[in-house]
Amino acid sequence: MNLILVGFMASGKTSVGRRIGRRLGFRFMDTDQFIESEQGTTISEIFDIGSEEYFRGLEVQLLKRIQPLDNYIFATGGGILATDGNMAQLKLLGTVVFLNADIEGIIQRLENDSRRPMLQGENFRERVTELLARRMPGYLESDVVIDTAGKTPNQVAGEVIHRVGDFRRLVAQSTDSQILTQPNTE
Numbered sequence: 001m002n003l004i005l006v007g008f009m010a011s012g013k014t015s016v017g018r019r020i021g022r023r024l025g026f027r028f029m030d031t032d033q034f035i036e037s038e039q040g041t042t043i044s045e046i047f048d049i050g051s052e053e054y055f056r057g058l059e060v061q062l063l064k065r066i067q068p069l070d071n072y073i074f075a076t077g078g079g080i081l082a083t084d085g086n087m088a089q090l091k092l093l094g095t096v097v098f099l100n101a102d103i104e105g106i107i108q109r110l111e112n113d114s115r116r117p118m119l120q121g122e123n124f125r126e127r128v129t130e131l132l133a134r135r136m137p138g139y140l141e142s143d144v145v146i147d148t149a150g151k152t153p154n155q156v157a158g159e160v161i162h163r164v165g166d167f168r169r170l171v172a173q174s175t176d177s178q179i180l181t182q183p184n185t186e
């Protein structure tokens with residue numbers, strides 16, 4: 001079983017993902033870091049030299065390639081759900097968890113960041129607000145939603161483990177009851 005963390009930039013996916021990996025003894029992969037090391041360059045340069053579209057293509061290819069992996073925690077880039085079909089791929093891979101950070105916390109953490117090409121330029125606050133609003137419906141299709149405001153990465157990691165356990169038990173129960181209520185055709 002795999003667990004996939006989605007959410008806006010600076011919502012703690014990598015630090016929480018690493019902690020969950022350590023606690024459960026799962027391997028950890030950050031899709032952005034994987035793309036950077038494979039391409040031998042930074043995301044900013046990939047956006048500069050290629051384009052956002054080129055980067056989104058790399059994300060799509062990576063999602064296909066990681067499908068056979070098991071017992072992984074994946075932290076994904078904040079825009080991964082902007083591409084149609086990616087949520088379906090993520091759900092095939094495992095349980096998808098949305099880390100829902102509060103907008104003021106996001107703004108504070110990103111204000112002086114120069115590594116995120118999506119947020120360079122003027123009207124920073126408006127850009128974050130608009131992008132977050134546009135992406136929210138996609139994030140909310142996740143299997144589990146965790147509000148992270150005021151919580152430490154360790155607390156969030158603990159909550160994810162707990163809530164994913166509940167989610168998986170519920171899914172198992174509903175699958176069992178479907179099997180039990182299937183008419184016997186023999």
Ligand code: S3P
Nearest residue numbers: 008009010077078079116117118
């Ligand atoms: C992006 C988020 C980044 C990275 C890229 C694009 C986005 O990942 O994938 O800069 O479109 O939101 P983080 O969410 O890890 O910052």
